[in-house]
Amino acid sequence: MENEEEVLATSNEPLDPNLHKKHISMIERLSNRHQTRLDNSLARQSESDSSSSSIATATTTASFLSRFSDSKCSIDSQLAQSRLTDPAQLRSHLDGISASISDLEKLVAESSYFLPSYEVRSSLKTISDLKQTLENLNSELIPKKKFSFKNKASKQDRGRSVSDSKQTAPENAASFSVSLEKLSFQVRDSPGLRNKNGETLVKNFKGSEVGEFTVSDLDSCEVRLIGSVRALFVHRLKNCRVYAGPVTGSILIEGAEDCVFVMASHQIRIHNAKGTDFYLRVRSRPIIEDSTGVRFAPYCLSYEGIEEDLREASLNEETGNWGNVDDFKWLRAVQSPNWSVLPENERVGMVQISNSGDGIEGN
Missing domain, CATH: 2.160.20.70 (Pectate Lyase C-like)
Structure with missing residues (x-):
């Protein structure tokens, strides 16, 4: 392209009709190339601007998923240790798991602004499964006392169905x-x-x-x-x-x-x-x-x-x-x-x- 521009810039000789047509063709090619470059540059800038919010959302979603996964792994580990816990400490241990699940549920609620609907549904389903596992453990390990999630039952209402x-x-x-x-x-x-x-x-x-x-x-x-x-x-x-x-x-x-x-x-x-x-x-x-x-x-x-x-x-x-x-x-x-x-x-x-x-x- 540089050679074509040089020819146009230095050529002062009268042009015959054929050569004149070639010059016009070169000008059109140069114009088209310039317009293509300009269009590509604008497109890249537009893509960059439109993707910035998507990148931010993806970043916050990834951060949430990381925190959620770490918390779930910690709760899973606590649940697995329940059968090995000293019976005298079992109630306190299970109450601690209940509090951790509640904190995880609060995290989902606070993050639902930016989370995709699928992630909200999946996270709440995971929390529901954790609650059910905890309920099952309470029924198995403390069968004489009905467990109410996030609550301490009184003597009057324990076991009330x-x-x-x-x-x-x-x-x-x-x-x-x-x-x-x-x-x-x-x-x-x-x-x-x-x-x-x-x-x-x-x-x-x-x-x-x-x-x-x-x-x-x-x-x-x-x-x-x-x-x-x-x-x-x-x-x-x-x-x-x-x-x-x-x-x-x-x-x-x-x-x-x-x-x-x-x-x-x-x-x-x-x-x-x-x-x-x-x-x-x-x-x-x-x-x-x-x-x-x-x-x-x-x-x-x-x-x-x-x-x-x-x-x-x-x-x-x-x-x-x-x-x-x-x-x-x-x-x-x-x-x-x-x-x-x-x-x-x-x-x-x-x-x-x-x-x-x-x-x-x-x-």
Whole structure:
């Protein structure tokens, strides 16, 4: 190409028609080459810019997978040592494993912003398997004491099974269409609201440090939880309305029919829900299992001091994850038919609650 440019630059002689055509052809070739180089340079720059965010995401995902793998290997090692542990130290050993699994679950919740959906599903499946292995070890090594994950059972409730709890549920709960046999949870010894029918139940956590709180076996009740807790467990509710301030950890709902939940948390898992609406603010994608006819909308709760509570729980910003639901029992690429976005014209307005037993205000 340099020779062609030199010829054009130094040639001052008159050109005959044939030579003139050759010169024009050379000019076209030079122009085309220059344009090709320019296009390639711009393409490389564009690829570099577009890939920078992908590289960052891949880096953070790789970092998460490394931490997750290291933690899982450590838990696997602790599980393997359980049968060799001094019986006097066994309970403490198993409780330590339970805490490690909880930390691993929290890591997944905090990392779900950038993780691909497959990695979230795979990680939660691994955690579920670890929990099941721990449950099996407890049943085998400590057969006389029922083990409740992340909880220390009291003498009164040790060994209490789901079938036992059905005897203390309201009579109306017997008609609850959700199959209780499918629910695998253990009755928890945490503070809570249990076994009520047709009541307005108010609990104010402000000024107190509450870890886990349980709401179970309610029919046609209205529940108001003001303030913040670390974890919230909801079991077997029918025709109820639950309005809750921020939960700094996770919410587990197992068994809900014809209910409305207004909740904010870092993670929420919903099992066996039917015909129920969820108004959520959540840091990670909500998870549903064995549920039908559930609908989702953004969080819409207000009470005196809620903004401060949300800020302290790192839930003061809307993430939009309320509409990004994972159905773990729906593996196809198309939208799951088990959940939908609640139409705007069917949503409640901002819900205002207070400590009093008066009705809830809506606008």
